[in-house]
Amino acid sequence: MIRKATLSDIDKIITITRACATKMIAEKIYQWNEKYPTYEAFENDIKRNELYVLTFSEEIIGSVVVSTLKDKEYNDITWLTVDGNNYYIHRLAIHPEHQHKGYAKKLMDFAETTAKEKDATSIRLDTFSQNPRNQKFYEARGYQKLESIYFPKQSKHPFYCYELVF
Template structure:
């Protein structure tokens, strides 16, 4: 049975291992999305303390996680969003354990954060995706109507004990920004998809 709940500090070690395994798998597939500077154990601990990291369990086994808050990357200001007023739920650090991928867990978490946004009356959902990750791109392109645009990120954020610093990246990170179709009704940069997802979540 699938269950999603907020993460607690006792899950720090398990979450740290899962993110590390995901980074290793990405590198093995030559997907340079994450590295040793992000996400780190400090990132995970910080988001647990902020009560904004949600964990996905299959029969009490941790298989995924995501951070949901209202904190936007500075690059978001450069995007020509179709809707700028209101409160937006921002999706960060979305991960499915490499050994649990391909079983629909990504869609389960995606449905969860859509429901969270609905219940908490957010104007919309914003997230970005590394363009070199074909699996993530395929997921969002099939489930989210509008793409907000392509942005080349040459710097990345490091979070150390709650302090944000900037560090030069050794390579450009291209990210495409998405807007949830549930709330945004128009966009200057549009790309339409027809498939929607509605997977029930057990609380």
């Protein structure tokens, strides 16, 4: 089941993102670390009603942010559509014990359906340049790779921006 997250869910979400970070670091993918994602980021997502959790047997196993807020880092990107009714995906996470079972696909299906129901023109996101599995995942869903952005607190490597036009 997918539902809106509550403040009481944040500790579990942080546990999941930390487990994901540990797994990625073990795979030499330095995308998330102790500085990101933060409790405050999830708290702000909840205040905007944009953070969702995926549950399995009443346990939270994943989360995703489906947002209308365009981060300033995206301002210089040449997007495929004009700014307007675009949605942005952030911090998609599935606990490593539940990965490779279609749960990320389920969260992305939900995000895309949510955006379409709101008459969005597109969904935009970024993913780490050193994470080929994520790139393949989004490209297989029809997302087009665009330009790069940088998040120095996370990595010296770029993040690739993607857009799916409806």
